[in-house]
Amino acid sequence: MTAQIDFNDRMLSLGLARVSEAAALACAGWIGRGDEKAADQAAVNAMREQLNKLSIKGVVVIGEGERDEAPMLFIGEEVGNGEGPGVDIALDPLEGTTLTAKAMPNALTVIAMAPRGTMLHAPDVYMDKLAVGPGFEADVISLDMSTRERVEAIAHAKGCKPSEVTVCILERPRHQEMINEVRETGAAVFLIPDGDVQGIIHCAEAKMTGIDMYMGSGGAPEGVLAAAALKCMGGQIWGRLLFRNDDERGRAAKAGITDFDRTYSRDEMVTDDVIFAATGVTDGSLTAGVKRRQGYVETETVLMRSKTGSLRRMIYRNPIG
Numbered sequence: 385m386t387a388q389i390d391f392n393d394r395m396l397s398l399g400l401a402r403v404s405e406a407a408a409l410a411c412a413g414w415i416g417r418g419d420e421k422a423a424d425q426a427a428v429n430a431m432r433e434q435l436n437k438l439s440i441k442g443v444v445v446i447g448e449g450e451r452d453e454a455p456m457l458f459i460g461e462e463v464g465n466g467e468g469p470g471v472d473i474a475l476d477p478l479e480g481t482t483l484t485a486k487a488m489p490n491a492l493t494v495i496a497m498a499p500r501g502t503m504l505h506a507p508d509v510y511m512d513k514l515a516v517g518p519g520f521e522a523d524v525i526s527l528d529m530s531t532r533e534r535v536e537a538i539a540h541a542k543g544c545k546p547s548e549v550t551v552c553i554l555e556r557p558r559h560q561e562m563i564n565e566v567r568e569t570g571a572a573v574f575l576i577p578d579g580d581v582q583g584i585i586h587c588a589e590a591k592m593t594g595i596d597m598y599m600g601s602g603g604a605p606e607g608v609l610a611a612a613a614l615k616c617m618g619g620q621i622w623g624r625l626l627f628r629n630d631d632e633r634g635r636a637a638k639a640g641i642t643d644f645d646r647t648y649s650r651d652e653m654v655t656d657d658v659i660f661a662a663t664g665v666t667d668g669s670l671t672a673g674v675k676r677r678q679g680y681v682e683t684e685t686v687l688m689r690s691k692t693g694s695l696r697r698m699i700y701r702n703p704i705g
Contacts, residue, residue: 389469391499393659393689396438396471400497400661401687403434405700407477407493408663408683412674415666416487423484424448427477427493428457435473440464445503446474446496446605459505459639470500474609480579483666490579490668495661496612502656504608504648507635510626511604513580516597517587518618527622527647531565531599538597539571546570552583552598559600581662582670584610588617593669601626611653612660616688617695621650660688671697680704 410430414423428448435442442464448456457463457475464471473495478484480491496503514527516538524541525534539546547570553559555575566573574595576583580602586595607623614621624647627633633644663685664671672684685698 391469391471391657393497393657393691396440396497397659397661397687397689399434399438400495400659401663401685401698403431403438404493404495404661404663405683405685406434407431407495408665408674408685409681409702411478411484411493411665412676412681415484415491415674418485420481420485424456424478424481431475431477431493431495432457432463435463436465438464439468440497441466441468441470441500442473442497443471443500444475445472445505446476446608448477459508472498472500472503474503474605474612476581476606476609478665479581479606480665483578487666488577489666489673490576490582490670491665491673492579492582492668492670493663493665494581494609496609496654496658498612498654498658499656502654502658503612504653505639505641506604506608506625506653507632507639507641509604509632509635510601510628511607511623512601512626513584513607513610513621513623514597514599515584515587515610515614515621516619517590520620522620524620525597527624531562532569534597534599535566535569535571542596547572549596550574550594552576552586552595553600554578554580554583554602556600562600581606581610581613582668584621585613585617585670588614588619608653609660611650612658612690613662613688614650615654615658615690616660616693618693619650621653623648623653654690657689657691659690660686662686676704677701
């Protein structure tokens with residue numbers, strides 16, 4: 385019987401940063417070119433290549449679709465060189481394919497890693513999400529509250545008026561009623577066109593970003609990635625899967641979901657220590673985008689570890705001929 389190899393997050397973290405950096409560099413040439421698929425594929429190829437250099441026995445639990453959708457990094461794909469610890473990997477090789485194609489702000493490459501069996505296998509369906517940053521009592525708000533109740537609860541917890549609260553929401557037609565309800569309380573709405581992982585991260589640094597809360601529906605995989613980031617930075621997130629048809633319920637059952645109405649907390653989506661890396665592709669509020677300088681290309685990466693609560697900003701200069 386082979387002994388279990390410990391998840392050495394400190395040693396693996398730099399390798400994870402290299403994975404996100406490589407993906408950002410690979411897709412940077414597609415910024416503003418109008419080709420979302422080509423940008424995404426470039427990021428996928430680079431991410432896979434770098435992951436397979438790491439000394440891990442990795443399984444992609446949050447990826448880009450099922451096995452038959454390869455060459456994307458699909459759910460269940462095994463990565464790494466087959467040595468080292470067994471790990472779960474959640475990734476979005478390019479969060480913001482449209483942002484990249486249109487040269488708009490806030491496109492990122494994102495990846496998280498945790499010990500094997502500790503990340504929620506969220507199917508590729510929608511998730512109703514609600515998040516706040518650190519400093520609040522547990523369950524200060526909930527998905528069962530109305531929009532108004534959430535805003536008023538956060539205002540009370542902050543000791544301020546609702547008009548001093550700002551809520552981040554993904555700009556989609558399905559959210560228009562929610563947006564109206566937030567504004568009716570007097571609170572402000574910060575709309576984002578794409579990239580709700582970054583939108584949720586904003587809550588963790590409310591004093592810098594001015595964003596107190598995130599709410600709305602988006603991809604369930606991105607919910608798990610956001611939970612990984614908040615586990616490192618502090619804050620709370622809740623998610624509940626949303627199903628539009630029986631096919632999506634079947635996908636959830638295949639992923640091992642048995643309670644379709646369950647609300648997942650941050651620590652239920654990511655149950656153990658996790659490391660998280662994100663590299664900017666285009667300039668954004670979290671990181672600078674890829675910059676082409678004379679003689680080199682520069683990236684900025686945020687690297688976080690939940691075990692220590694540490695956050696590093698790393699500038700990487702790669703010489704070019």
